[in-house]
Amino acid sequence: MVKLIVIDAEGAEHVLDAEPGRSVMKAATDELLPGIMGECGGCLSCATCHGYVDEAWLSRLDPPGEEELDMLSCAVDVEPNSRLTCQIEMSEALDGLVIRLPAAQF
């Protein structure tokens, strides 16, 4: 298990244990964390698992693919560090990853 820190829009910090290989979206929705939906279950069809990657971690992630960028353009309040969290796979290298959630997914 690796650590995933999700900070919601109110600033509350949720420390989650995530299985390596599980996406950030799945790890968060498994815990029924509010503020993240993941409506489509991770097949890049909904843009409701939008999160902001903490600046310190940005360079350690693979860049988003074309389909993710396409769907990300559907999300609200997108910033340069925005990602669809269903596309971020937890791993030893991402132990301690910090993700902030937007005020709303839609």
Place this chain on the structure above:
Amino acid sequence: MAETQLLFRKAEVPEHVPPENVIDFDLFAQPSADTDFFEYWKRLQAPGVPDFVWTPCNGGHWIATRGEDIHTIYADHDRFSSRNILLPAERNEAIRVLPTSLDPPEHRPFRSLINHALSPKVVRGLEPSIRELTVSLIEGFRQRGHCEFASEFAELLPISLFLKMVNLPVEDRLKLKALSEQVNRPDGSMTPEEVNQGFYDYLMPVLLERRANPGDDIFSQFLAGSIDGRPMTDAEAFELCMQVLIAGLDTVVSVLGFLMMFLARNAEHRQLLVDDPARIPPAVKEFLRRFPLVAIPRTVIHDMEFQGVRFKEGDLILVPTMLHGLDDRAYQCPLEVDFERRIGIHSTFGAGVHRCPGSLLARAELRIFLEEWLSRIPRFDIEPGRTPKVLYGIVGTVVDLPLVWQV
């Protein structure tokens, strides 16, 4: 379970179906008016009913009766194809729709166009017009002290909004609704060929005109879209726009009907939302778990064993979304409405690549509706002596819900 005359042929039981899995369940049966829609479906989870049953009705098909299997089948397009989405199977030859009947990878470019048309960004932008329309409809009958909720509200809000998004006149709604109904709840009055022709005669001139003079509506966006680098053909545009119409005209309408039937009969639940509107967003989640109403088939791609059952290539499995949120293996006391309930996975919007792309729009409409209705008409009942009318089929719906309130 069939309680009305069969519209479609019954099939012989195939050799690979064990006799103990065979039941008689007609998707298009219309049980008596005092039947509860959800309890009717839930009979498929009664003690002793296998997790997969096979019915000879409507050309013969399996039914997945348990939530986890329902979710798995919708999500697994490698084993379960979407090539037939209507029952009986031959109706799919006459009525072709995109992208619902495509499997990946062909499905993706069409779906991508719909994803953009109904995105979080688009839905957020629509909120003011949803609210404005909701308020004006309610104010239109509030002083009267009664309304027929299905025709005076449930059909008007989502359909008017949707027809605006595709830039079609709201006056055309009855005609389009009637055609959609023959897809989801055929009554034998039209052949599937006639239904398809009806949509074609209506839509094709519109689409040709939009291709020549594009606007900012959803259909024009579709027509401008690229399908793996090539333009969309007229035939594809027709099948895509027909699907969007059918889905847009016949689902939120139905959820609104069922949830208002519930709130009219359950004053305590209603009062919780009136007293504290902050409970409305979790209530919408719970209503969506509790009132699922779509049942679509999938087709088995290869001979295989799944959950201990032998399936043959081409077998049809009806996958009722109703039976996931209502499955006691997934949710305790599933028929109870509990706004505090922790809601995880259910299949009300399907799952996988075909998951309902209109789910955010539906959630927004339901939330805004409850906020505006309950602040204006906090107490209401079903008109004494009247029984609401529910129709069964691929999409269940409420067609007659007479409500009364004190003015």
